[in-house]
Amino acid sequence: MLKIWAQRKDDAQKNKSVVPPYRIRLQKDLSELADDPTTRLEFANTSDQTKFTVVYQPPGGLYHGGEFKFSFEVSEEYPHKPPKVLCVQKIYHPNIDTDGHVCLNVLREDWKPVLSIQSIIFGLHLLFMAPNPEDPLNNDAAQNMINDPTGFKMNVTTSMRGGNVMNAKYECVLAPTPAHSKGRR
Amino acid sequence: MALSFKCDTGISRYLQLKAPHVEGFSLVNDENETPRDLLAKAKVLVIGAGGLGCEILKNLAMSGFNDIHVIDMDTIDLSNLNRQFLFRKDDVSKPKAEVAAAFIRRRSPHVSITSHFKRIQEMPEEFYLDFTLIICGLDSIEARRWINALVCGMVEEHGFKGFKPIIDGGTEGLRGNARVILPSINACLDCGLDLYSKKVTYPICTIANTPRLPEHCIEWASVLEWARIFPDKKLDGDDPDHINWVVEKAAARAADFNIPGINYSLAQGVVKNIIPAIASTNAIVAAACTNEALKVVTTCNPYLDNYMFYSGLEGVYMFSFPYARNPDCLVCGKKAGSLSLSANTTLEDLITALRESPVFQLRAPTLSLGQTNLYFQKPKELEELTRPNLAKSIGELFESGSTLTVTDPTLTTSLSVTVTFCS
Numbered sequence: 001m002l003k004i005w006a007q008r009k010d011d012a013q014k015n016k017s018v019v020p021p022y023r024i025r026l027q028k029d030l031s032e033l034a035d036d037p038t039t040r041l042e043f044a045n046t047s048d049q050t051k052f053t054v055v056y057q058p059p060g061g062l063y064h065g066g067e068f069k070f071s072f073e074v075s076e077e078y079p080h081k082p083p084k085v086l087c088v089q090k091i092y093h094p095n096i097d098t099d100g101h102v103c104l105n106v107l108r109e110d111w112k113p114v115l116s117i118q119s120i121i122f123g124l125h126l127l128f129m130a131p132n133p134e135d136p137l138n139n140d141a142a143q144n145m146i147n148d149p150t151g152f153k154m155n156v157t158t159s160m161r162g163g164n165v166m167n168a169k170y171e172c173v174l175a176p177t178p179a180h181s182k183g184r185r
Numbered sequence: 186m187a188l189s190f191k192c193d194t195g196i197s198r199y200l201q202l203k204a205p206h207v208e209g210f211s212l213v214n215d216e217n218e219t220p221r222d223l224l225a226k227a228k229v230l231v232i233g234a235g236g237l238g239c240e241i242l243k244n245l246a247m248s249g250f251n252d253i254h255v256i257d258m259d260t261i262d263l264s265n266l267n268r269q270f271l272f273r274k275d276d277v278s279k280p281k282a283e284v285a286a287a288f289i290r291r292r293s294p295h296v297s298i299t300s301h302f303k304r305i306q307e308m309p310e311e312f313y314l315d316f317t318l319i320i321c322g323l324d325s326i327e328a329r330r331w332i333n334a335l336v337c338g339m340v341e342e343h344g345f346k347g348f349k350p351i352i353d354g355g356t357e358g359l360r361g362n363a364r365v366i367l368p369s370i371n372a373c374l375d376c377g378l379d380l381y382s383k384k385v386t387y388p389i390c391t392i393a394n395t396p397r398l399p400e401h402c403i404e405w406a407s408v409l410e411w412a413r414i415f416p417d418k419k420l421d422g423d424d425p426d427h428i429n430w431v432v433e434k435a436a437a438r439a440a441d442f443n444i445p446g447i448n449y450s451l452a453q454g455v456v457k458n459i460i461p462a463i464a465s466t467n468a469i470v471a472a473a474c475t476n477e478a479l480k481v482v483t484t485c486n487p488y489l490d491n492y493m494f495y496s497g498l499e500g501v502y503m504f505s506f507p508y509a510r511n512p513d514c515l516v517c518g519k520k521a522g523s524l525s526l527s528a529n530t531t532l533e534d535l536i537t538a539l540r541e542s543p544v545f546q547l548r549a550p551t552l553s554l555g556q557t558n559l560y561f562q563k564p565k566e567l568e569e570l571t572r573p574n575l576a577k578s579i580g581e582l583f584e585s586g587s588t589l590t591v592t593d594p595t596l597t598t599s600l601s602v603t604v605t606f607c608s
Contacts, residue, residue, distance in 0.1 A: 001223075001317065002214065003484055005345050008370050019555065019590050020334065021375060021515035024599045028592040031551035031562045041564045047556070049567070077327060080378060095390070099413055103390040113379065135390040 022078040026050065029117040039121060050074040053088065054121060057175050058128040062153055063093075066160045067175035070102070070124060072117070082111035085120060089171045092159035094133045094142035098168065102127070103137040140166055196249045196479075197221065204486045220483035221249075227317040227482040228252040232305055232332060234281040235259065236462045237322025237354050239271045240471030242285055245320075246293040248479055253289070254316070256301040256308070257282040262423075268464035305332055310339065314347060318482055320474055321353045326381050329353065330516075333366070333374035337517045340368040350481050354474040357382070357460050359497040361470035364508070365477050365489045369517060372491065376511035376518070384458050399439055399446040403455040406434035422457035431456060469495055513597040521588075521601040528580030528606040532560060535579055535604070539591065545600070547593040554582075554589050580606060 026049055033041075042053040054070045068091065073084040085107055086100040087093075095103040104123045106115055136142030144166075145152040155165045162172030200220040201212065213219055229250055231241050234257035245253050259281050261272045271288040272281070286300035301308070305328060313319070313335060323329050332351065339347035351366040353374065366373055391397070392405045411420050411431070421427050428449060436447045453459065473493055480488040493505040512518045522544060526535060532552075539547045552559040559574055559582060561567035574582060583589075585606035592599045 001348070001350075001482070001484070002216075002345070004350070004367060004370070004481065005348055007367075019553075021330075023553075023556075024515055024590055024592065027551055027553055027561075027590065028596075028599065030564060030567065031549075031592055032594055033563050035563070041566050043566055046567070046570050047558075049558075080326065080381075081384075097393065099409070101389055101393075101409065103388065103393075105388065107389075108386045109388050135388070137390050137393050139394055 020076065022050075022074065022076050025079050026074055026117075033118055033121070036121075038125070054124065056121075056124060056128065058125070061129045062131070062156045063128045063160065065175060066091075066173045068124075068128065068173060072120075074117075079113040079115070082107050082115075083117070083120065085124075089173050090169075091173060092138070092141055092156055092165050092168075092170050093127070094131045094136050094138055094145050095127050097137045101137060103135055196224075200224065200483060200485050206487055214484070220485040223483045224249050224479070225251055228315060229254070229478060229482075230313070230316045230319045231255045231322065232319060232328070233257055233322040233324070234269075234271075234285040234300075235265065235322065235324065236268050236464070236467040237356065237471050237474070238281070239269045239285060240467050241320055241322050241354070241474055242271065242289055242298075244471055244475035245478070246289050246296045246298070248475060250296070250478075252297050254299045254301065255282045255286055256303055256305055257285075258302070258304040268462060268467060310335065313349065314339065314343065316349060318478055319349050319351045320478055321351060322471065322474070323353075323355070326378075329374050330378075333368075334516050336366075337368045337373050352474045352477045352481070354470045356462065356466045356470050359463055359466055361466045361495045362493060363470050363473040363477060363489065363495075364492045365481065366491070372508040372510045373514060373517040375516040376514040377492075377508055396438065396442050396444060399435070399444055399451060400455050402435040402439040402442070402444060402447060403431060403452050405438055406431045407452075407456050410434050420456065422453055428453050428456065463497075466495070466497060469497075515598055518598070520596070520599075521603070523603040523605065525605050525607045526579065527608070528585070529578050531576055531578055532582060533575040536560065536575075539593075539602070545602075546595070547591070547600075548595050550591050550593045552589050552591055554587055559583075559589065579604065 030049060038057050038059050040055050042055060043049065044051065044053070050073065052072050054072060056068050056070070058064050058066065069088045071086050071088050075081060075083070085102055087096050087102055088100060090098050102124070104120070104127060106119055106123050131145065133142035133145040141152070144155060159165045159170035160173050162170060164170070203212070227250060229245060229252065231238055231245070231253065234242065234255050238255065238257065242253065242255060257280070260278050261269070261276050261281055261284060263277050266272055266274065271285045276284045280300070280302035282300040282302050286298045289296060289298045319332065319336065321329060321332065336349050336351060339349065348368065351368070351374075352363065353366060354363050355361060365371070387401055387404055392401050393409060396402050396405060407420055420431070432447060432449055432452045435452060439445070439447045477489050480486045489505060490507045492508040493503065496502045510518065524535070524538060526538065536550055536552070539545045539550045549562045551562050558567065558571050560571045583604070586603065588601050588603045590599055591602050
């Protein structure tokens with residue numbers, strides 16, 4: 001065993017404290033998030049960064065004027081496994097069901113350890129700027145979007161105000177402050 | 186020290202012969218110990234007493250290892266009996282580690298074998314420090330990463346005393362691998378984390394709307410329906426009531442979509458992500474692991490450098506190669522540096538030092554100490570929270586000699602910076 005040990009090269013000073021890898025990775029992910037006025041993070045408990053809420057105000061599109069909240073939960077297996085992400089509001093969206101499940105490829109089948117919290121946030125942005133009725137999670141909303149785009153647009157607006165769409169009541173998700181408008185449609 | 190048991194004749198001869206492939210091999214080392222002495226005094230820990238563990242324990246006991254410990258948190262299930270041959274029908278639901286140890290004790294009374302019916306995370310570092318070598322026969326990546334991180338930390342803290350080679354065996358159906366991990370010398374487990382196949386997942390929209398496979402229906406029941414009906418209860422793959430509920434729901438859905446093939450074992454397989462275990466693969470991989478353990482402990486022959494792959498999928502195929510260390514590995518590749526500053530220096534000045542020092546040249550460093558956040562550059566919420574620390578002196582924030590975890594956009598992973606206070 002000493003012979004094996006003799007192969008060791010004492011080149012650099014090595015780290016003594018054992019910080020679990022998921023924490024280092026999370027520190028890196030969070031501290032390098034892009035500056036983006038449409039998105040902010042909320043921490044219920046600031047000493048625990050493994051649980052937080054991402055709050056997003058779409059700068060345009062059908063969901064403009066709303067404020068959408070997603071709970072993120074990062075496990076010890078991060079980044080081997082993706083974080084658990086749920087929409088905490090009941091919203092009318094073709095790719096998000098009324099229990100908050102989000103159909104986003106990077107959250108499940110296409111997750112890779114090289115992706116980051118930022119990649120997921122980009123993915124969420126995309127869902128609001130370009131909802132995809134071809135991969136539905138809320139089937140009614142998806143059919144509505146395909147068959148009657150004008151009616152769908154109205155239903156989205158109604159649902160965001162906390163109204164009823166197809167006999168289901170939705171949560172009011174209007175942004176408390178005027179949303180950042182970039183005027184892109 | 187003499188070996189005093191029956192089955193050592195083969196091994197004993199082998200350990201006294203000059204190995205044909207070892208340069209400068211001698212029958213005694215600098216401490217005047219022969220390979221036989223080294224084998225006799227080796228204390229080995231086997232993690233996992235399942236398919237691989239049973240084979241490894243049997244092999245170790247038959248190879249002349251005298252002091253074996255085994256740790257496993259699991260109990261015996263009826264479905265284990267086809268390959269986990271240290272267990273009998275009467276043993277079902279008893280702790281694996283204890284039953285396996287008792288069996289070895291009966292068959293090889295000369296071997297000292299100690300069992301621990303525990304999670305590896307429950308044992309203190311001192312426990313692990315006591316072993317010569319650790320052999321893993323695990324099916325979980327999580328447990329592997331835990332022991333790997335512990336062992337990599339131990340070697341940095343204790344030097345040779347904390348140097349615990351890991352022989353890691355793994356099997357998945359007809360494929361398997363064995364590797365020799367020499368912490369701080371060759372690739373650690375996290376260096377090659379990308380090698381592990383991940384759990385099969387299906388797009389959630391397919392599960393929700395367009396199931397085509399029985400697995401889609403089972404995932405629908407276990408992921409979506411379970412969470413809807415029992416929001417506060419976790420699905421337990423070992424609870425027959427839970428699995429029966431999943432089977433019932435999945436079968437109803439499968440009937441709606443005209444999909445055949447839902448049954449209990451498939452449902453449990455999908456929920457627990459079970460990959461069928463094959464006895465012969467376990468036997469081959471366990472033999473390779475024991476063989477490597479023997480060679481590493483006794484240095485009687487060159488050991489594996491450092492990764493052996495076996496596939497029985499089409500014929501029998503094996504090859505080995507030296508898996509390279511990952512310089513950016515989060516566990517063993519962490520770059521480190523040190524700074525000497527006055528205790529009165531503010532955290533802000535420390536950050537400036539990290540940016541301006543020609544050694545570090547960081548751009549926007551974020552600092553933490555263990556669980557404590559010292560300063561986060563982003564997001565805004567954490568920056569505001571940690572901003573008051575900037576004006577504090579480092580003497581107020583931590584002790585001299587503390588090692589900070591530093592991340593920065595210029596670093597692929599992280600940097601450990603040890604800060605000592607100068608007067």
